[in-house]
Amino acid sequence: MRAIAGIWHWRHNPLRRRTDRWEAWLALAAALLIAVGAPCAGWFTGRAAHGALLEAVRLQRQQRHVVWATVDRPAAATPADPNPESAAQHDVHLRVIAHWPGPGGGRRTGEVTAPRPVEAGDRFRMWADEQGRAATRPMDEGTAATHAVLAGLGSAAAAGGLVEGGRRLAVRQLMARRFRRWDAAWARAGQDWGRADAGS
Structure with a gap:
């Protein structure tokens, strides 16, 4: 205004240009x-x-589902980040080799991140896609x-x-x-x- x-x-100013x-x-x-x-x-x-x-x-809720994974052993890989305070170092003990049921009754094996510290034989829930590959949690609304x-x-x-x-x-x-x-x-x-x- x-x-x-x-x-x-x-x-109305006479000096205006x-x-x-x-x-x-x-x-x-x-x-x-x-x-x-x-x-x-x-x-x-x-x-x-x-x-x-x-x-x-x-689509993510349609294509992803929860499966039970069983820990085989801890993952041998170490993160490239040498900083002991980084998130990668904090999560290194959560990386494990596990197996879980795949589509059609098959079995999938891979390196995944467990939601808590686990040992061989422990089970935890994880998300998998339609092909049985490990996936991230679906986005919520x-x-x-x-x-x-x-x-x-x-x-x-x-x-x-x-x-x-x-x-x-x-x-x-x-x-x-x-x-x-x-x-x-x-x-x-x-x-x-x-x-x-x-x-x-």
Whole structure:
């Protein structure tokens, strides 16, 4: 509202230049786009992301299931990270070689991460896909909603940043044009500007 009032009063100012008017209108347009366009972009992006993520949740729940795995032995591999405080070092004792039932009554064997410290012969639940391969836990709807909100916020921030960046670039061009006109006006005035005997 202040921008509108400023433009209305500025248009009657005898010192205003065309670039001043353009700059004021650019500020108003940018303010409106940021206030209305950025939230709309964020809402549409968040909604689209939420729909896509809910579809991914549905597919993951359809394609993954829980199986019981039996520990054969601890995994021999050690993580490449030498830092003893890293998550990889903390989880190294949870990596085991285990077997679990595969599709059609077969048996799958592989290196997996147990949910707790286990020994040979212990059983634990894990997720497997349709081919019987070890899989991660399916995404839940709460995580999907969180990711969609973050996508929407990121999109709104990016849209606002683009609008503000465009406004700043346009104002910079207007300022360069204004300075070029000033330089041309000073060049026309010549070196005698303000001298008493120059007739000015």
